[in-house]
Amino acid sequence: MAKKELSIEQKIKYVQDTLFVISGKWKLPIMIAINNGNNRFRDIQRAVPNITTRVLSKELKDLEENRLVVRTVYDSLPVTVSYTVTPYCKSLKPMVDEMIKWGENHRAMLKKIKPA
């Protein structure tokens, strides 16, 4: 197949779609935390520095709605709640990896131009 070339309008539209889903300080950090084995509410909260319960609760709901995270209630005693990432969430990995790389490099760059 020929590699499709997107128009600039399409590129902008798709980037904005992506931004709409992942933007904000917390959604990606939360997904990273869950993906790393933090499945309980308090575990996630501990893994994501400085997030409050209120914000975490709200963001988890958003992520559920966008089918990136699944909430499961186990009928144990006491009930436990588990959050897991969906396969769809994992499709974000290449993008997130690039974001991590860029952020790491960016921080190194800032040190160089603004030393001491």
Place this chain on the structure above:
Amino acid sequence: MAKKELSIEQKIKYVQDTLFVISGKWKLPIMIAINNGNNRFRDIQRAVPNITTRVLSKELKDLEENRLVVRTVYDSLPVTVSYTVTPYCKSLKPMVDEMIKWGENHRAMLKKIKPA
């Protein structure tokens, strides 16, 4: 060299650094537009749907401060102003490409699960 494995705390930190620089509805669309040959203020505005002059002006200043865009005034008659992306801005390309890909796929997915 051994491939360095980042801790979850580091991953979260770097992602948040990146988000801090690119977040908002407009910064990436503006960079895409400039990179595609829209160098004049009004050209950029036309290329980025629905952005207002006020917001574009402010975002361009932010991008200049972050060394992602350069503003050049040509002493012609009348004076012309040209915006160009820096080499540093181009280092965002792999990430932006992944975001475009994901957004395209995401839109296709939404069509499937919510047809007509």
Place this chain on the structure above:
DNA sequence: GATGCCAGTTACCTAAAGGATACCAAAATG
């Protein structure tokens, strides 16, 4: 029976992002 952990909810508030509208001077165009 007081304290603490879990998984949140509720109400309130502030700061920032973004939008709407109007306006400006200088030059070009019709």
Place this chain on the structure above:
DNA sequence: CATTTTGGTATCCTTTAGGTAACTGGCATC
């Protein structure tokens, strides 16, 4: 000479994101 284009500013306003703090009910522990 009226209009349009360029590269923006200035005001004002609304919306959203995010933070603070208190509280809940159920269970477990000391």
